[in-house]
Amino acid sequence: MGMGSDDVTETFGAGFLVRWLAAVAEDVDREADRLTELDSAIGDADHGANLKRGFAAVTETLANEPPATPGAVLTTAGRQLISTVGGASGPLYGTLLRRAGKALGEDGEVTRERLAEALGAGVAAVSQLGGAQVGDKTMLDALVPAVEGLRSSYEEAGAAAEKGALATVPLQARKGRASYLGERSIGHQDPGATSSALLFAALADTARAEGV
Amino acid sequence: MRGSAQVSAVPAPVGIVLVSHSAAVAAAVAELARGLAGGGDLAPVLPAGGTPDGGLGTSSELICEAAKAVDRGAGVALLVDLGSAVLTVKALLAEGDELPEGARLVDAPFVEGAVAALVTASAGGDLDAVAAAASEAYAYRKE
Numbered sequence: 001m002g003m004g005s006d007d008v009t010e011t012f013g014a015g016f017l018v019r020w021l022a023a024v025a026e027d028v029d030r031e032a033d034r035l036t037e038l039d040s041a042i043g044d045a046d047h048g049a050n051l052k053r054g055f056a057a058v059t060e061t062l063a064n065e066p067p068a069t070p071g072a073v074l075t076t077a078g079r080q081l082i083s084t085v086g087g088a089s090g091p092l093y094g095t096l097l098r099r100a101g102k103a104l105g106e107d108g109e110v111t112r113e114r115l116a117e118a119l120g121a122g123v124a125a126v127s128q129l130g131g132a133q134v135g136d137k138t139m140l141d142a143l144v145p146a147v148e149g150l151r152s153s154y155e156e157a158g159a160a161a162e163k164g165a166l167a168t169v170p171l172q173a174r175k176g177r178a179s180y181l182g183e184r185s186i187g188h189q190d191p192g193a194t195s196s197a198l199l200f201a202a203l204a205d206t207a208r209a210e211g212v
Numbered sequence: 213m214r215g216s217a218q219v220s221a222v223p224a225p226v227g228i229v230l231v232s233h234s235a236a237v238a239a240a241v242a243e244l245a246r247g248l249a250g251g252g253d254l255a256p257v258l259p260a261g262g263t264p265d266g267g268l269g270t271s272s273e274l275i276c277e278a279a280k281a282v283d284r285g286a287g288v289a290l291l292v293d294l295g296s297a298v299l300t301v302k303a304l305l306a307e308g309d310e311l312p313e314g315a316r317l318v319d320a321p322f323v324e325g326a327v328a329a330l331v332t333a334s335a336g337g338d339l340d341a342v343a344a345a346a347s348e349a350y351a352y353r354k355e
Contacts, residue, residue, distance in 0.1 A: 082303055082307075090272075090300065
């Protein structure tokens with residue numbers, strides 16, 4: 001473990017990502033009611049429960065059979081999300097992590113910059129899968145700035161994701177069930193962008209706790 | 213009963229999976245398609261609806277199980293309703309290896325497409341023909 005988050009040669013292994021996803025599971029568990037409340041305003045009120053189930057399954061799988069490489073951690077987690085979430089966030093987050101895991105390949109240690117690049121590939125796959133762009137009031141409004149921020153630091157990624165999620169409030173939804181509401185979707189924070197912000201807040205927390 | 217030699221001469225049919233957020237909808241549409249597809253040998257069609265615990269949603273496990281069960285080696289046409297059903301099948305096709313070789317998401321209206329797909333598959337149509345017939349159901353205007 002090295003000195004600062006701006007040290008681009010700092011590397012981490014599979015364990016760091018396992019601990020990140022465990023932190024996500026804790027945060028999602030704590031925030032599940034809030035996510036579901038946001039989703040009940042413009043969605044079908046299942047986002048919190050769905051993600052709670054999904055990330056609990058991810059944590060259990062990773063604890064029972066810890067993958068050897070950072071890439072395998074993400075592909076395993078992604079596969080688990082697709083199979084357990086039950087809502088649209090399952091294939092979306094599943095694709096994000098699975099594609100990112102593939103991009104990391106077989107390396108045993110990777111840098112933050114590699115992770116940013118890999119998650120960037122994952123975000124592109126999410127955009128393609130759902131056909132959404134930044135500004136459509138979706139998880140991409142948090143994910144795209146988060147990955148951009150991750151090129152600088154973990155803290156920047158967390159802050160950018162949170163800012164992106166808050167910025168969905170005045171937007172009109174153009175994708176997913178919320179888009180059926182038209183102008184009535186304005187004034188509500190997007191649940192998917194909110195859970196995406198949780199992911200990157202947990203990443204920043206994990207990095208800070210480990211001095212990475 | 214046909215003789216086994218005769219059966220083996222018939223090309224394997226395309227399998228069809230109907231994916232809905234609701235187990236009841238998927239099962240009912242499968243039943244409807246079987247009923248409307250008429251007499252003779254029907255191509256295999258199975259519902260994959262809802263979540264394994266009986267709730268509304270999409271289950272990749274139910275989808276993959278159904279796809280394997282209808283796969284006769286000639287491809288599997290997956291018809292879906294909306295939202296997570298579409299995204300789950302797309303995600304499985306794009307990233308995964310869980311679906312059988314030759315599985316394809318078919319862009320079609322769910323009910324009309326299911327009937328068209330089953331009629332075409334039962335008549336011996338290949339996967340392209342089944343997909344085209346199901347998609348063509350979009351062109352049928354009701355007003």
